[in-house]
Amino acid sequence: MKYRTDIDGLRALAVVAVILFHLGFLPNGYLGVDVFFVISGYLITSIVYGRSEKGKFSIIDFYERRIRRIIPLLLVVSTVAFLLGLVYMLPDDLENLCQSVVASNVSANNILMYLTSADYWAVKNDYKPLMHTWSLGIEEQFYLLYPFLFYAMGGPRLKYVKHVLIALTALSLGAFLLQDSVAATFYFIQYRFFELAIGGLGAILFSKVVIERHEQGRMVLYGLLGLITLILFLPIIPTNELRVLLTTMITVGILIIGKQYFESDRLYAGLMANPAVAFIGNISFSLYMWHQLLFAFARYAFLEEITPGWAIVLTGLTFVLSIITYYGVENPFRDRNVMSTRTVLLFTGGLFLLSTSAAFYVYTIGGIVKDYPELALYRDQLPEQRNFFSGSDNIHISYNENVWDLDRDFSETDKIKTLVVGNSFGRDAANLLLESSVSDRIEVRYAEWKELREREEMKSRLLAADRIILAAQTYIDQDYLASLEEAHGITIDRSKVWMLGTKDFGFSNGIHYNRIQDDTDFQNYRTAMKGDVLTINEELREEWGDRYIDLIELLANEEGRVLVFTPDGKFISQDTVHLTRSGARYLAERLQDRFDRIFRG
Template sequence: MKKMYRTDIDGMRAFAVISVILFHLGLLPNGYLGVDIFFVISGYLITGIIYNEVKENRFSIFSFYERRIRRIIPLVLFTTVSALITGIIFMSPNDLNVLSQNVLASNFSMFNIFMYITSNDYWAVSNEYNPMMHMWSLGIEEQFYLLYPFIFLILKGNKQKFIFPLLIFLTFISLALFYYSNDVSAKFYLLQYRFFELSSGGIAAIYFSKWELNKKQVKKSKIILFSMIIIIFIIIQFNIIPDNDTKIIVITFLSIGVLTIGKYHFNDNKLYKLIFSNTIISSLGKISFSLYLWHQIVFAFARYSFNLHINSIESIFLSFIIIITLSVFTYFFVENPLRNKQFIETKNVYKVVSLSFIIIVSASFYIYKINGRVKDFPQLNITKSLVPRLYNNFDIVNNSPALYNDRIKVLDKPFKKNNNLKVLIIGNSFARDFANILLETKLKESIELSYFDPWKADITTELINRTYNADYIFYSSDIPTNKIMFDILISKFKIDIYKVWVVGLKNFGINNGVYYNSTKESFGCDTIRTSIRKDIWKSNQELRLIWNDRYIDLIENIIDSKKNVPVFTKDCKFISHDTRHLTIFGALFFSDILEERLKDIIKEKNL
């Protein structure tokens, strides 16, 4: 007997995706838990299908992969190429370069791993401008779909009795890893920590498929069902559970409860139908995959190109209209046609998918190779005709952005025995920025500069020698400098405190996209300002109090009363290409501001 289609599951999908969308608008504190509901639903449905096929001795791993390819890959390819094309039109080279990497990772079903390696922090504000940010969850699902069917392939036939206990065993391992691990990023992004959400849905599909409730039990189960729904709503709306791990585990098991009990009520109970089976929410559930893939792309480019913050009713409404329109289009013209075997044969699906994959991956790889320099970019003095020679990601020597900051690394060597003043700069990429500022001043003729990265080298030997020989020591990092730590280092290395200065923090907002897209002419560029991040401002103020006259404040001479800082120089060149690090124009900008202060610190010879 054919099972009745469960419209309530479509409703649950709609609830999950709407929660995520509202979260990405900053309107629902725990809306990200919608992803966890998605995981449970996916595990529940996929396991139910595969397990029934195994019981009926008709399971084929090739058929499973074919269904997943038809369901997922075409839409992923379509949305990622749409994001890439939009990025080419609107994005700055640095951001387009990052987007090309994200598209590559997404199309290889590895975006979650890519984010774990490169970003770690999903909650970072800068991710709001990343069109691919949400693809991490799809990466987890795709990896799950790749590995999961082998359990059923290996244990089919006479061994199928071991499927259920094996799933329980693997689920407990995953749950234990998730609960007891201290690696927050790994728990968020990697499959082994998320497996229990998908597999527990699968366990429920197998275990409760054998259950049948009588009328009296069905009637009583309504109370449990609606109680669970209310609790889910409360958890997603309010921070009643402070611990994130606990939230995820609770939402996982509540979702299982709604899935298993809801099958007795989706077709009869009016209130339950009103919540999850009404026409509107079921329709949104049907296009939920498209809604999920499109929403962050639309939000990111809206923020990037038109409005840093989507916070007005008009902008939110317009964004929703665009998302729904795109989702309806791709549902009817991409998802449905390519899922339909009668519309397109499997071999033709593979041809379309393979050709599209090769084109998109090749284009993304080329954009990455040329560092996002696909067109003239006057704000950074970039000319497209120079791309093959100057902007090659695999040619560090001729890669302009990498060269300017990384060129300082060649100065990571002991001081020579000469008469120049010895200047030691310690720190990470922020220290290299300061070195560039110093080298853009007239002081460069009378100093010998040595750079040391304490995170990359042996501090206890080489650093001692350089600090002893240095006349002046500057420390700079994006990590706020703790004076207690410095006092220990100074004591340990016997450093004279009077030759140590700490270089201040710097920040130029969250993203340059809006300024790039709204500023095509040079007139008045130096009047365009952006808000400095509040945490940077606070840390900068604290560091000024700690270090006093030994603090070189990069912010104080450029910030106004509204805590805004300039984006461009007078010549309409970006001070920072990524809001954190300096361009050559930014270094020149600060060298003019700081030259007199630096002359006071570094007493030039022959003056």
């Protein structure tokens, strides 16, 4: 198979789009990954199909080539991410990074991202150094299955492989179009298979077809290049599904038609194979692997915002690291004359075991690799129980989750019966009450929003409660009370109901952790809040009037920037939305007078 210099240009276009997307400058740049998928399917199928035709296809050889191409750099990058995480990250974030290291190393970060960060476009993903390896998970799962199709269809059966591939492509495309879950279609191989397979079909169906070169063909090729550029760089397509489909079809069109022109057409070669573009295309895998790691740690530890100036600096550093690993890792490991198979397997196997086991161990201790006084977490206080994919007993959420023990009926008591209703923000509200000066005269019980309406036994709690405290992250109006009354056939006394307000502590605690010094003025150290928190807070205040307990008012200054630490230097929130014990105690103290009035005998 003759080397396609124009494919380097496609790779360059794709990786530049992805980099600009992760810098926050190109909303559709994520589609560069779809371009990569089609290219991968086209090239892999061209090689595998060609070898199968000659009766020379070997699964062992296929996997050796894939290992040499992908695994060494992946392990180097995931190991560097792990080491940087040990230095710069708070334990909860380090624990999450360790999950990603293990998942990336075993080609499953797409599955982990689906389970933990279903919204790919969520701001929190900007702070995840290995978030982008989800796409490698897709490709490696494809490679795990794909060669067996050609192995099973070898010899005289090879002529039917295109029919099987067409059927599988149709199934995958149908599943993609019919699946309602955006997260599922984004992260799972069954919904992405068609992109790689369409590239493969382009290679098979046009492997021996020679398209006559003429002016109309050139115009079509230039038109496809213009279209793919517009789709990647301008928000002209309304839905993600249509963007993906158009990107896939246009990319395979360029690959098919470009095959006839990449050597003969000077303009096409000038655009797609000039030295600068070709070099970017050659190092595109290293660029892809390093860029998100650098951007994420920059955001996490140093920069509140990646400005155009910092974008240039970080992109330059990405290029430097990529050049180093292209010549120092990618090329040597790919070349069998430089690196023997035994050496490749020893290196990749050793680094895999070392990085995976180290990351898994740090995960099991909740990322607490040293003392973190800002979170009141200390090594000598580690729980005996290790963290093995735990839920509510995870050390970082256990304070909030312990409130589930209060999901029970009131007892016979003279204390003021207080029902807290909400979600995790409701559990924060319960902790506020339990840490307050009124805790000795109230009996706190807890109920989830949905369950309070649907569970029959909740009726007795509503009737027995002397006080009802609602708490939520988003806007909740008084119609919710009417829905409870309708569900249970009761009337709720509005005079015993209060709404505890929303709260937010910015985008990441990491930058604050890495900035604080011995002389930090914690009583005035503040950060900006996310999104529309102030708008929601104002809407809640207007809805609930004097029955609104405004937390933002206690935390924010006139510019809308909120406190991050208690006066003694403890984080108010461990994840920027939920309260630490120190944060609950601090806010409870500031709410003392309000609580005294609410829970007056």
